Amino acid sequence: MHKRQFISLLGALPAWALAGSAAAPSSNYKVGDKLTPAAPVLVNGIRQLKWDDLIPKNWDPYAAYRGLDLAKMRDGDPRTREAMDKVREAWNNAPVVDDLNGNTVRIPGFMIPMDTNKDEVLAFLLVPYFGACIHTPPPPANQIIDVKAKPAVRGSRMMDTVWVTGKLSTVRSDSPFGTVGYRIAAQHVEPYVKEAERK
Template identity: 30%
Template sequence: MKIIMKTGKSLILTTLLALLPVVAVQAKPLEKPATQAEAIEITWDELMPAPDQKVVDSYQAGEMSKADVIYYLDKLGQTPVTRLDKRTVKIPGYLVPLNLDKNQRATELLLVPTMGACIHVPAPPPNQTIYVKFKNNEKGIKVEEAGYTPYWLVGTLHVETTQSTYTETLYSLTVDSLKVYK
């Protein structure tokens, strides 16, 4: 086997050429409109941070009271996953209209993981509810099409707190496309 050692300019050039694809990928602008092909498909579980393994072990060993577990889960539900900020995502869910225009179209909605999730009390945790808005209020969805039909939404996810009449959310999604879930 022949081993080639590179030194000086040759090593620097080889390193730069090897890193070129990485740099090119990282230089991709985030503001580019979302497309189905570019969006990363996420699940609702990915919007909640992973639990601390020490807490899980303590719970499984019977070392935590129910009150401590409830408190911990409540705090976990109030924590966003910041690595998803400004990412183009595709996520399924149900829509809950927050407003109506003159044509009975909602342009601001909540996206929730299950049908009727915002109707019951308590509401889902803030990191399990997404505030949905359409660019420049151009689009929207007919109210009778929301609520009972699951959808795939593609758009830019933002980690930001939004307060609505129904609940607080830790994420917002600016929608680029919306399709019935199949």
């Protein structure tokens, strides 16, 4: 197995590293693309987060790769499966930033609807890059947010880009798409618009 294939199987490649991946027909994004807003840190007194803010400073998401010779790994080799399982376990148990618990925050991301009623989305996962959990395996738990939308979000689809504002909790849970490290009780969900599109 090629090194890039092994890493992409684990979802380790960041948005921009999955060269050659095609975007969904209705999207301007390619698998792995991240949102990079140029907005201030505080918006109306609410702390605006970047996804890196959800990762403890002393935690290295790539530590589980140390000592692995990815170039020598092949499909069907039990050592490859063992290595993948080791990384997945480390990512499922990724620590959260406890100091963020209870803060009202604003963060952009890609939506994975989880609970819907007709054209309303009642709950969804928010992920940092296009295709996470759908076209690639899930990122670390501290890079997935379970969002409870109240009021419900209308007319949204899989991988729509949104800003979410609400109270953040460090609540770990499991979902069909991966282990989740955070939850937001959303007070407001609005479409994310690229800076260039606003002008």
